[in-house]
Every structure is written in structure tokens, then in C-alpha cells.
Amino acid sequence: MKRVRGRADDMLIIRGVNVFPSQVESVLLRTKDIAPHYVIEVNRKGRMDEMNVRVEVTGNFMEQMAAKVLTTDLKAFARKRKTSSRSSGTSRRTSRTSSA
Numbered sequence: 001m002k003r004v005r006g007r008a009d010d011m012l013i014i015r016g017v018n019v020f021p022s023q024v025e026s027v028l029l030r031t032k033d034i035a036p037h038y039v040i041e042v043n044r045k046g047r048m049d050e051m052n053v054r055v056e057v058t059g060n061f062m063e064q065m066a067a068k069v070l071t072t073d074l075k076a077f078a079r080k081r082k083t084s085s086r087s088s089g090t091s092r093r094t095s096r097t098s099s100a
Contacts (some may be wrong), residue, residue, distance in 0.1 A: 012042060014051045024053060033061035 012019045021040055028034055035056040043050050 012040075012049070012051065014042070014049050019051065028053070028055060033058050033064075 010021055012021070024040060025038075028038055029036060035058050037056040039054045041052045041054065043052070
């Protein structure tokens with residue numbers, strides 16, 4: 001993606017801090033798992049402006065996060081099962097009766 005070229009006076013003042021969209025863009029373009037598509041939103045909450053940056057992540061990042069979430073969920077599930085089986089104090093027993 002080519003650098004966005006624009007006006008020199010495109011500075012935003014967010015909560016008393018001067019922010020240039022070109023500075024935000026340079027940080028985003030250096031970040032490995034972010035696709036070069038983003039939106040800068042500026043909203044006013046009360047008397048102060050608030051800035052949100054919405055980004056699009058790469059497919060590789062989504063795959064890594066899905067694997068981490070799945071692994072974390074499975075580990076939590078296994079711990080919960082292990083804890084609940086220990087705390088219940090019941091064991092499975094089967095009895096057989098022979099018909100003779």
C-alpha cells in the first residue's frame with residue numbers, strides 16, 4: 001500500500017495531545033499482523049474527543065489466535081473436568097451378577 005498523502009494541517013487534538021494521522025499510519029504499517037487497511041474514528045464524548053483506530057488483521061494472525069483460544073479452552077475444560085471428578089468423590093463401579 002502506498003503512503004497516504006494529504007494536507008500538512010491534518011492534525012487532530014485528542015485529549016490535549018496532537019495526533020497526526022500519518023504518525024498512526026507509520027506505526028500500523030510497521031506492525032506485522034495488521035493488513036494495510038484501517039479507519040481512524042474521532043468521536044466526542046462529553047467535552048473531549050476520543051480516537052479509535054479500527055484495523056484489519058492478517059489471516060495468519062487469525063489462525064494463530066484461533067489456535068490459542070482453542071488450546072486455552074481445551075485446557076480449561078480439562079482442568080474443570082479433573083477438578084469436578086476429584087471433588088465429587090464418587091467413583092464409577094459396575095457390578096455384575098451372574099445368572100447360574
